[in-house]
Amino acid sequence: MKNTENGAKYRTKQREIMMRYLEGKPGVHVTAGDVCEYFKEQGAPIGQSTVYRQMEKLVDEGLLNKYILDANSPACFEYVSRDSHGTEGVCFHCKCEKCGKLIHLHCDELKEIANHLKGDHGFVLDPLRTVFYGMCEECANA
Amino acid sequence: MKNTENGAKYRTKQREIMMRYLEGKPGVHVTAGDVCEYFKEQGAPIGQSTVYRQMEKLVDEGLLNKYILDANSPACFEYVSRDSHGTEGVCFHCKCEKCGKLIHLHCDELKEIANHLKGDHGFVLDPLRTVFYGMCEECANA
DNA sequence: TTGCGTGCAAAGGTTTTGCATGGCA
DNA sequence: TGCCATGCAAAACCTTTGCACGCAA
Numbered sequence: 001m002k003n004t005e006n007g008a009k010y011r012t013k014q015r016e017i018m019m020r021y022l023e024g025k026p027g028v029h030v031t032a033g034d035v036c037e038y039f040k041e042q043g044a045p046i047g048q049s050t051v052y053r054q055m056e057k058l059v060d061e062g063l064l065n066k067y068i069l070d071a072n073s074p075a076c077f078e079y080v081s082r083d084s085h086g087t088e089g090v091c092f093h094c095k096c097e098k099c100g101k102l103i104h105l106h107c108d109e110l111k112e113i114a115n116h117l118k119g120d121h122g123f124v125l126d127p128l129r130t131v132f133y134g135m136c137e138e139c140a141n142a
Numbered sequence: 143m144k145n146t147e148n149g150a151k152y153r154t155k156q157r158e159i160m161m162r163y164l165e166g167k168p169g170v171h172v173t174a175g176d177v178c179e180y181f182k183e184q185g186a187p188i189g190q191s192t193v194y195r196q197m198e199k200l201v202d203e204g205l206l207n208k209y210i211l212d213a214n215s216p217a218c219f220e221y222v223s224r225d226s227h228g229t230e231g232v233c234f235h236c237k238c239e240k241c242g243k244l245i246h247l248h249c250d251e252l253k254e255i256a257n258h259l260k261g262d263h264g265f266v267l268d269p270l271r272t273v274f275y276g277m278c279e280e281c282a283n284a
Numbered sequence: 285t286t287g288c289g290t291g292c293a294a295a296g297g298t299t300t301t302g303c304a305t306g307g308c309a
Numbered sequence: 310t311g312c313c314a315t316g317c318a319a320a321a322c323c324t325t326t327g328c329a330c331g332c333a334a
Contacts, residue, residue: 009333011334012332033323048323049324049325052323072321072323073323074323074324
């Protein structure tokens with residue numbers, strides 16, 4: 001969809017602050033609004049368009065992942081830690097449609113899905129952007 | 143998230159027309175706008191709020207599935223054919239992030255994902271609402 | 285100095301909501 | 310008749326865009 005090379009060219013103050021904030025929240029989902037609020041709390045408000053544009057760049061650079069969990073919920077961004085880059089430690093997401101809980105799964109067996117999709121269907125799965133929907137254990141038992 | 147019993151109570155004309163339209167498009171993704179347009183073409187315009195509210199009910203009843211493929215794209219609805227209810231013929235969706243193509247997969251092997259998630263993680267997967275993101279064969283080769 | 289990044293405001297588009305009216309049972 | 314469904318308009322919401330200014334290189 002978006003192929004333009006959109007890498008970082010300038011090292012602005014806003015970008016630095018944003019990066020520090022995101023790095024401090026590995027495995028946590030952050031919305032554009034959260035970032036704006038953080039800046040406001042720091043006494044240095046930021047324009048929302050800057051947040052969206054900078055986030056888009058970070059996604060293009062692979063430093064951030066973007067998840068769309070629900071319609072009419074703001075998009076979630078998550079910092080991609082170094083660990084998640086290797087074959088080990090790939091993180092899958094499960095979203096409970098009943099209670100809304102989000103579960104992070106670190107499971108090697110799920111990597112076979114990717115192999116199967118690739119081998120039998122030629123589809124290269126992006127585990128970082130894929131979300132499994134269903135029901136969590138508690139809700140299923142209830 | 144939404145637990146209210148929202149079944150069909152009245153059999154209105156709008157609902158009937160909508161159902162006939164959707165039944166005629168199995169395996170096809172339809173947006174709220176598409177439905178509105180169809181009604182207009184039939185010479186009997188419908189209120190958009192009616193479409194959204196009726197769609198929501200149909201989803202609750204399990205007659206329709208709702209997919210959110212992209213941020214800032216309208217939600218897609220797909221009629222759930224009788225065949226998709228059984229264990230056989232469950233349909234998985236793969237969305238190419240590069241060209242935007244949507245692929246329907248009918249693959250028994252993928253059902254093992256559900257078994258694994260249930261057995262090892264207690265998570266009950268809803269294959270009808272889950273979308274795999276990645277790259278299709280053509281884009282991957284390019 | 286060049287041109288990318290920022291900020292503000294406004295627009296864009298989808299979806300939801302309030303309220304009065306209409307229609308099914 | 311009672312209650313749900315409908316329709317219209319307006320609101321809400323997130324996100325994008327236009328344009329002038331500021332700042333990094």
